[in-house]
Amino acid sequence: MEIKVNKEVRNYTESIFLGLSxxxxxFSVIACIVAVLMYFLCIDSLGMEMTSWLCMLGAAPFASLGFITYQNMNAEQIVLTAxxxxxxxxxxxxYKPFNLYQELFKDVFEKQKKEALGKNDKKLRKIKETK
Structure with missing residues (x-):
């Protein structure tokens, strides 16, 4: 006897009717209702072939809403997020880059820069004096 267990427990969905959640x-019932309504509204004016295509095109979005998932979001959540x-x-x-390290140690860097310039000034003065 084999028991199917999802690798990820959170992906478990209980099937209610014909393997559907x-x-x-x-959403399948809503799609059927939309198709039936479109059939009765359009059969007299459009004929059988056009009405059947219209019913399929009208019901398809509603039927697909029940099955669409993207990054663990349902169709409604996808629409709201978009x-x-x-x-x-x-x-x-x-884009404005922000260097946290530089901001934290700005005072230390300025101090080092001043010290480096001060040392160079003294060296330059000595070189000029010797010439």
Whole structure:
């Protein structure tokens, strides 16, 4: 007897109906409802072939919402994240490098620079005096 166990416990999803999770079943039912509504609304005016294509195209987005995941986010979370990042937080990102090490030891560096210039000045003075 073999028991399937996910390698990652957090990836476990309980299957409710025909191997689908609750989320997938919910969006599949919504897709079926949309397809049936489109069928009854368009069958008289468009004919059978156009109505069948329209039903498939209308139901496909709703059916796919139950199955889409990206970086452990559901379709709604992906849409909300995209909405927030593209439209709500529209700021220009300017790269300004920040050297924490330099900021912390700025005083020490300036002191070393002054000492180095002071030593060089003395050496230059001695060289000029000897000439």
């Amino acid at each position: 609750i989320r997938q079943c919910f 909405w927030h990042s593209f439209l709500l937080s529209k700021t220009d990102l300017i």
